[in-house]
Structure formats: structure tokens, C-alpha cells
Amino acid sequence: MGNHLLVDRKACAGHGLCYSVAPDVLDADDQGDPVVTADPVPDDRFDEADAAVDACPERALSWERD
Numbered sequence: 880m881g882n883h884l885l886v887d888r889k890a891c892a893g894h895g896l897c898y899s900v901a902p903d904v905l906d907a908d909d910q911g912d913p914v915v916t917a918d919p920v921p922d923d924r925f926d927e928a929d930a931a932v933d934a935c936p937e938r939a940l941s942w943e944r945d
């Protein structure tokens with residue numbers, strides 16, 4: 880249950896803007912690709928995560944709610 884941040888690996892260009900914008904929600908793996916570290920995203924980090932969705936130039940981040 881909750882809000883889940885999804886990374887579209889095919890769309891992601893791996894330049895790291897998202898985990899710079901939302902370091903409490905996303906981190907980089909060994910390859911520099913983003914990993915969601917807060918799943919589901921807690922309410923108090925929702926705005927931060929949503930800023931990362933908006934910041935991604937490749938539109939590779941999206942929300943799934945269940």
C-alpha cells in the first residue's frame with residue numbers, strides 16, 4: 880500500500896539528476912543508475928520524490944499508487 884516511485888530503466892540516461900534532487904528517496908548504484916531507497920515513499924518525502932519526477936529530463940520516473 881502507498882505511493883511507489885518507479886524507474887523506467889530503458890528511458891533512464893543515468894546522469895543522476897534525480898538522486899541529487901531527492902537524496903532521501905533515491906540513491907545511485909555501482910553503475911550510477913538510480914535506485915529507489917524509500918518504498919513506499921513516506922508522506923513526508925512525497926514532495927521531494929515528486930520534485931525528482933519533475934526534474935527527470937527523460938521522463939523516466941513515475942508514480943504507482945496501490
Ligand code: SF4
Nearest residue numbers: 891892894895897935
Ligand atoms: S534524472 Fe531520470 S534519466 Fe537521470 S538518472 Fe534519474 S531517472 Fe535516470
